[in-house]
Amino acid sequence: MKNILDLPHAPMEIMRNNLSNLIPKQFQLAPKCCAYARTSGSSCKSPAMSNGRCRMHGGKSTGPKTPDGLERAKKGNWKHGDYSSESLMLKKEIRQFMRKCRLTIEEVD
Numbered sequence: 001m002k003n004i005l006d007l008p009h010a011p012m013e014i015m016r017n018n019l020s021n022l023i024p025k026q027f028q029l030a031p032k033c034c035a036y037a038r039t040s041g042s043s044c045k046s047p048a049m050s051n052g053r054c055r056m057h058g059g060k061s062t063g064p065k066t067p068d069g070l071e072r073a074k075k076g077n078w079k080h081g082d083y084s085s086e087s088l089m090l091k092k093e094i095r096q097f098m099r100k101c102r103l104t105i106e107e108v109d
């Protein structure tokens, strides 16, 4: 009788048989990504996220959702705030105050 180790590709056969034991069950039972894999021609087969695609094929970011994330996104390109609405309102109030002061000085003179 032939021993399996005597076959030409025995180590590969043993690896194939034991491969399912090496991969964790959670990984095996997870829903699979169905994205087309260009290199192999079959589907991707990586564990899928809630959108049905894996971490590599999940698609573009849909942007921040939480209020904290939205706030951080707004401040992402903030330089100095010179043209922010608060700053513009303050500048407008200062101009109005200066105009009133000027008018008052002209009345006194």
Ligand SMILES: [Zn+2]
Binding pocket: 033, 034, 035, 044, 045, 046, 053, 054, 055, 056, 057
């Ligand atoms: Zn994928």
